[in-house]
Amino acid sequence: MLKRIAxxxxFAGLLAALLLTLLQSLWVTPLILEAETYESAEPVAEHSHAPGAVAHEHHHDADAWAPEDGAQRILFTGLSNLVVAVGFALMLAGLYSLRAPGRIWQGLLWGLAGFATFSLAPAIGLPPELPGTAAAELLLRQYWWVGTAATTAAGLALLAFGGQWWLRLLGLLLLPLPHMVGAPQPEVHESLVPTALSQHFIVTSLLVNALFWAALGLISAWLFGRGQRVS
Incomplete structure (x- = not known):
């Protein structure tokens, strides 16, 4: 079983990471590069849009290392995607060992549940951000993201596998809980990039993640079922 999970x-993580890297290179990276032109055009900008609001500054460290555009950037993006994809695939394969999908298409449902848990639900409060966008303190956002993912996963699990009505009701109540608490927000909402570009980036990022999770679910279900038949 451990060998089958590994x-x-x-294999599922590798294939899904390749797909994710390709989609990001075609759709997401151009938007980030465009946003960086706005950011670099205004290296230090102070904004205050409300009386008494605390001014925010955008600082850009010229000495900070970043991969060069082109092959180097794609390589480092692909490596980070591989680590993340294999980690998520391990999670799915571990769940399959407890409740194996009977059909390959059921892997799609697992994948979409992963997308809802780790991408869609957190994006409701903390949407994907382009460079040059003001944000709340990183630690607070990380706490809220983890809490939202855990609550969404528990809610979906109770809805799907709760044998009694009150368990499913509890799952339904858990889903909006982190959004009722609210995600941490900056004191002043500001961005150096146009609103249309930010909205385009949010939609594109979510679409890319949805395709990644769908592929990961389908491929992992097929590989897990194939290993089960061989054994």
Missing amino acids: QTAG
């Missing part, structure tokens, strides 16, 4: 996670 093989499923390794």
